[in-house]
Amino acid sequence: MSNPLEDMEKPDVIFCIGTNMTECHPVAATRLKRALAGGAKLIVADPRKIRLADISDVYLPLRVGSDVALLLGMGHVIVRDGLENTGFVEERTTNFEAVRDHLRQVDMGWVSEITGLPAADVERAARLYAGAERGALYYTLGITEHICGVDNVQSLCNLVLLTGHIGREGTGINPMRGQDNIQGAGDCGALPNNYAGFQPVDDPANQQKFKELYGREVSLERGMTKVTALERCGESVFGMIIDGENTLVSDPDRHHCERALKSLDHLVVIDIFLTETGELADVVLPATAWGETDGVCSNTERRVQRLRAAVPPAGESKPDWWIVSQIAQRLNIDGFEYESARDVFNELCAVSPIYNGLDWERIAEGEYHWPVPDKDHAGTPILHQGEFKNGRGILTVVSYRDPAETISAEYPVWLTTGRRLESYHTRTQTGRAQGIDYLLPEELLEIHPDDVATYGLEDGGWAKMASPRGEVIIRVRATDRSPPGTVFSSFAFDDVPVNVLTGSGYDPITHTAEMKVCPVRIEAAEAP
Amino acid sequence: MADRYTINLDGSDVAFADGETLYEIAERHRKEVPTLCYDPRLEAFGACRLCVVELEGARNPVASCTTLATPGMTVRTGTDKVERYRKTLLELVASENREIDVDPLAGHASQELKALVDRYEARTGRFQGRQSGASREDDANPFILRDYDLCISCNRCVRVCAEREGDYAISVKGRGFDTQITTEFSGPLEDSDCTFCGQCVHTCPTGALADRKALRHADVPGEIEKTRTICPYCGVGCSVDIMTKDDRIVGVQPAMDGPANLGALCVKGQFAYDFVQHEERLKTPLVRGDDGVLRPASWDDALDRAAEGFRRVERKHGPAAIFGVASGRAPHEAAYAMQKLMRAGWGLNHIDNCSRA
Numbered sequence A: 001m002s003n004p005l006e007d008m009e010k011p012d013v014i015f016c017i018g019t020n021m022t023e024c025h026p027v028a029a030t031r032l033k034r035a036l037a038g039g040a041k042l043i044v045a046d047p048r049k050i051r052l053a054d055i056s057d058v059y060l061p062l063r064v065g066s067d068v069a070l071l072l073g074m075g076h077v078i079v080r081d082g083l084e085n086t087g088f089v090e091e092r093t094t095n096f097e098a099v100r101d102h103l104r105q106v107d108m109g110w111v112s113e114i115t116g117l118p119a120a121d122v123e124r125a126a127r128l129y130a131g132a133e134r135g136a137l138y139y140t141l142g143i144t145e146h147i148c149g150v151d152n153v154q155s156l157c158n159l160v161l162l163t164g165h166i167g168r169e170g171t172g173i174n175p176m177r178g179q180d181n182i183q184g185a186g187d188c189g190a191l192p193n194n195y196a197g198f199q200p201v202d203d204p205a206n207q208q209k210f211k212e213l214y215g216r217e218v219s220l221e222r223g224m225t226k227v228t229a230l231e232r233c234g235e236s237v238f239g240m241i242i243d244g245e246n247t248l249v250s251d252p253d254r255h256h257c258e259r260a261l262k263s264l265d266h267l268v269v270i271d272i273f274l275t276e277t278g279e280l281a282d283v284v285l286p287a288t289a290w291g292e293t294d295g296v297c298s299n300t301e302r303r304v305q306r307l308r309a310a311v312p313p314a315g316e317s318k319p320d321w322w323i324v325s326q327i328a329q330r331l332n333i334d335g336f337e338y339e340s341a342r343d344v345f346n347e348l349c350a351v352s353p354i355y356n357g358l359d360w361e362r363i364a365e366g367e368y369h370w371p372v373p374d375k376d377h378a379g380t381p382i383l384h385q386g387e388f389k390n391g392r393g394i395l396t397v398v399s400y401r402d403p404a405e406t407i408s409a410e411y412p413v414w415l416t417t418g419r420r421l422e423s424y425h426t427r428t429q430t431g432r433a434q435g436i437d438y439l440l441p442e443e444l445l446e447i448h449p450d451d452v453a454t455y456g457l458e459d460g461g462w463a464k465m466a467s468p469r470g471e472v473i474i475r476v477r478a479t480d481r482s483p484p485g486t487v488f489s490s491f492a493f494d495d496v497p498v499n500v501l502t503g504s505g506y507d508p509i510t511h512t513a514e515m516k517v518c519p520v521r522i523e524a525a526e527a528p
Numbered sequence B: 001m002a003d004r005y006t007i008n009l010d011g012s013d014v015a016f017a018d019g020e021t022l023y024e025i026a027e028r029h030r031k032e033v034p035t036l037c038y039d040p041r042l043e044a045f046g047a048c049r050l051c052v053v054e055l056e057g058a059r060n061p062v063a064s065c066t067t068l069a070t071p072g073m074t075v076r077t078g079t080d081k082v083e084r085y086r087k088t089l090l091e092l093v094a095s096e097n098r099e100i101d102v103d104p105l106a107g108h109a110s111q112e113l114k115a116l117v118d119r120y121e122a123r124t125g126r127f128q129g130r131q132s133g134a135s136r137e138d139d140a141n142p143f144i145l146r147d148y149d150l151c152i153s154c155n156r157c158v159r160v161c162a163e164r165e166g167d168y169a170i171s172v173k174g175r176g177f178d179t180q181i182t183t184e185f186s187g188p189l190e191d192s193d194c195t196f197c198g199q200c201v202h203t204c205p206t207g208a209l210a211d212r213k214a215l216r217h218a219d220v221p222g223e224i225e226k227t228r229t230i231c232p233y234c235g236v237g238c239s240v241d242i243m244t245k246d247d248r249i250v251g252v253q254p255a256m257d258g259p260a261n262l263g264a265l266c267v268k269g270q271f272a273y274d275f276v277q278h279e280e281r282l283k284t285p286l287v288r289g290d291d292g293v294l295r296p297a298s299w300d301d302a303l304d305r306a307a308e309g310f311r312r313v314e315r316k317h318g319p320a321a322i323f324g325v326a327s328g329r330a331p332h333e334a335a336y337a338m339q340k341l342m343r344a345g346w347g348l349n350h351i352d353n354c355s356r357a
């Protein structure tokens, strides 16, 4: 997030796109609701009539995967009606002319056709956001989990740069992270393109720096992404170590994923439970869980906070860093003589410019947002104040593309997936919490009552849902939260492995899977 | 104009900021003014009147939580008169409540009434002892116990739901101690807009709303200890206190001073903690035998096997054949160590995390 969570109470216009915040980030949503209570206006763009839509001023139920078209339409209205923030555009951006000319050519009739939205609603949203004193934008996986995820984010950046809603209190472009430390995994350099602290691996200066630190020259070439690695299992990838991820259930196209992991010569899994993925491993190593582990995490607003152990480890389980270090030592790799989580974290701080001002003791109260370049620095709650990291903000010409697969006679319904309030990811945790079943006993296919009738289903009955990659049997829930022609489910339950269906495509740059769009066929089925 | 921003508080001139209430000023000066319907996160409500103070020029004591300071006020917070008044109020409350001594696992604020009744020696003795009959036993939800026999109509639950959560799942009619609580609660919470965030539970000063899940551990012997940490679920990063008794996790309470959440939590952070000490936890390393079966092994054997496998892969297929996936749910140290293993170990950037799914 460019801005801290507390800023959520400060905008006068909030634009939420592809984020089911009340379910996925409930406590952040409480702040948003307080902004609304204080008079802020809310624009919500989401194919499903999520709770946020109920409290919005402008609701844009766009067709799944048509975000770029919507954002082009909003951009068009902004340049057509001269609503851009001229001062900001001149002082802080580049490439305005090209983007303006591109946006001018956008036809609102076309926008309407692609998104399924009335042009008047798109215009209203554009005017509201552009006209705000402090406009803030929030998004989640509904933006990134598409083959055009990068285009989506780029289109949002364009809106922000055109209107100047960035670098000030109560504004910004704010992705909400879905997992407690996914931000941290990136901060720490668990990325194929960056060392810790987002230092690019293809910069020779960084190569030299880490050669001195790690005692070995690391390739200047970016590594492969996990998606590529899974594709190459058994061809060029033969050994894998996976920490704390139930790849098999959480990743798209489960059958492909299972084949991939089975074709490895050597698979090591570190986890707190024996997951479906662990069942395929050669060695499974038990990690200490939350509540048993001292450590550090970064939240979605770049706040660096301490995790503390409250109880002793289960059985013989050990902290992840200890396990990895032990493997490294047995491979005679230097630099893994850590004695505590504190040692590891302090090394991270020392090698990452954005963490240089931090150490284990300083983050005890969690008041710092990175970057914290030195010990006298108070942290950076708001990014991009005065200047962008690389000087000017670059406006980009973005064009719309259809999703990897579109609906057809054979697969006439859009399936979109996501999380629910009560469950989390693959339920290895929430599924084992007493009481959660009371609220969410099983997976449900949310489907519009008209579609229930069209496909001969019954509310509470069962449906067979198929994509070109597989099929699942799932219980039907009639609800007008799903628009006609689009159905929704989560991927939380192993007995309804919805991710056998998904995985039609990947963003060519980030390799993020298109989890949000998958054409399917639905018919009535017997109870499983 | 020095007096423009000062009042006289128990004989000393003290400064205040525009918009501060008498209670806030007194609190800042550690006056220990008792409260029941007050929660610093909520709009002041002024219902319980325990926070009364004497204000020069006013005929009756005023509720300090709702009275804004104006320059030149003279305020006394602990005179015999207000202390007697407070004691009487507490005796009234104590006599109406079936149970004063609620278990601290009931909730974050659950000891407030008990502490005040003890401080003012306001137990009447007439209605003591354990009695059965929680007033909403029919609400079978596993998280929130609703025992309105203990309710004092402070409205904190209703206000936290509306003001902090924006959910308006519950409501109370009337005000003051005479009012019986009437609520939309007439059905079970599950049928309301309730999201089971637990916020009402943790602001309730009497245990009328209580953490049913934590109370299952009320009989576990030992002192409750709290450990401050961060919720293990989404990226908001809410601060929580893990409640333990003798190495057993017995509950979670919101950290009211948590920087990301300011005391708020959702159902996952509040109630989904018991995966940690679940019987299905992996307790020893497992190694696949020649027969293809995963079996428990010692750490030494398992780590040797793990390392040896990578050495074999490297020998046969080269370093580019090895890939690491870090977790988005483990702490920094896990991800940092994993990326270092890949880079320092094999000189390649074959490392990613699970953010792509």
Ligand code: SF4
Pocket (backbone or CB within 6 Å): B150, B151, B152, B153, B154, B155, B156, B157, B158, B172, B200, B203, B204, B205, B206, B207, B208, B209
């Ligand atoms: S249930 Fe608790 S918080 Fe709610 S009004 Fe009664 S005493 Fe106050």
Ligand code: SF4
Pocket (backbone or CB within 6 Å): A025, A026, A027, A028, B231, B232, B233, B234, B235, B236, B237, B238, B261, B264, B265, B266, B267, B268, B269, B270
């Ligand atoms: S309590 Fe809820 S909102 Fe807060 S971090 Fe946990 S899951 Fe996220």
Ligand code: FES
Pocket (backbone or CB within 6 Å): B034, B035, B036, B037, B038, B045, B046, B047, B048, B049, B050, B051, B052, B063, B064, B065, B066
């Ligand atoms: S605390 Fe002031 S009236 Fe209740």
